[in-house]
Amino acid sequence: MFKDKQITMATLSESDWKARLEEMAEDSGYFEPLGAAHSVFFHDDTPTLLVTFETRAGIRADDDGDQLPRGYQIARAAGCSSLTLICDHDSWFRDPAVFAYFDRLVDEAFFEDFDRVVFYGAGPCGYAAAAFSVTAPGATVVALHPQATLDPAVTGWDDRFRQMRRISFTDRYGFAPEMLEGVGQAFVIYDPLQPLDAMHAALYARPCVSLLACRNIGENVEWMLRGMAILDDILIAACQGELSELRFWQLYRARRNLPRFLRQINAQLDAQNRPYLEAIVCRNVARRLNGPRFRARLVVLETELAEQGIALPDPIQIGAL
Incomplete structure (x- = not known):
């Protein structure tokens, strides 16, 4: 259906875009819906797996023209496998269909087939990266300005996401910081001058968590790190088992030129x-x-x-x- 090389992802309708992903995954993985508002795109390559949580709008707004999940693009360039969870809107991936999918991965011992697993996300997707990392003990997590929970009993001071207060954050995979206790290392990157982000980051304080406070980076950390051209390097270093606080700060010197x-x-x-x-x-x-x-x-x-x-x-x- 999509063999014509003149067809680009940017020209496709939503249904055709998803069909294109499904076709791309036929030989090396799969693309499948998870309920009504989520989907998963898996590309199997090497024993290193990059798991990313992304929004459909973010993928389709990518200005490089490919409109492919960023995790897939980074993993492909680094020679890694990729697993991308895609949401149709900011849902924090609080969906029984997503829970069931990760339950299935655990039952199948999916993550045990990989030597190294890295979870990544930003904002609501950063919350999901931390929350679902519990399914892959020993994984590395890179989360940009993630929320810890939107349970109003815990973070009632955060009034940015009032529409999510009717969604439960107290059941399975709920309080993201607690889900990190089995990881190898987690890196939470945020701007301490953004009060609400800093308050959420404080809830992540654990022995296994490096809180990387980047002053003046603003509320859109992912956008800024991409502007510095270091986000891919951070994730590739994580996939290679080389990410540390020192390595991050070395890369972060690129801010001087942005x-x-x-x-x-x-x-x-x-x-x-x-x-x-x-x-x-x-x-x-x-x-x-x-x-x-x-x-x-x-x-x-x-x-x-x-x-x-x-x-x-x-x-x-x-x-x-």
């Missing part, structure tokens, strides 16, 4: 009325990245500081961001 991250720092300094520090940031970025906006802002700030009799220190004395 203009939108640097603009967030400047916006925060401006809101705090700290022109001296903002000018230092602008000069650093203007010299390293030749950023015209930062250079123009630097001229304004230097003029304001000069009127107050304040001069910037010699650039040699300024440390890297």
Whole structure:
């Protein structure tokens, strides 16, 4: 049906897009629906498995034109197997059909066929990655700004997802932090300046969890890490058994070259009325990245500081961001 190479995933209707995934999975795995609002796409390749939780809208909005699950693309590039759980809308994967699917995987000892298993997700999908990792003891989990639970008795202070309060988070696979107790290592990446994300992250504090607080990365951590071109590297390192706090922070230095991250720092300094520090940031970025906006802002700030009799220190004395 889809042998024509001129047909791209972006041109397909929703039903044809799913049919295309099913066809792609015929030789090396499967694609099947899980109830009315979820589906699963499995590609079997090597004894390393990357399990990702993604939204249909996120996959189809991918600007690379392939509109394939990101987990599949990363795993294929790294020579790994992939298992992608797809939701039609933000559901936190709180669906009996999804529970039954993971029960089936446990009954079949599915994860025991793999030497290494990595779970990944962001936001509601990060919650699911943590919650369902309990089915694969010893797995590695990478979760970006995940919620711990939306049970109002525990996180009633989070008013962002009121529509989910009628969904049970107290039954099976419910409280995600508790589901991590059998993992090998979990990495929770979040911005401590986002109060609600930081409060959820605090609930994940466990000996097996590395809480990676990334100031100024904002509320869309996945978007920012992709902008830094390090998200794939993080997941590949996890699949290779090489992800650690040190490795993450080494990769995270790429933030120094991402203009939108640097603009967030400047916006925060401006809101705090700290022109001296903002000018230092602008000069650093203007010299390293030749950023015209930062250079123009630097001229304004230097003029304001000069009127107050304040001069910037010699650039040699300024440390890297």
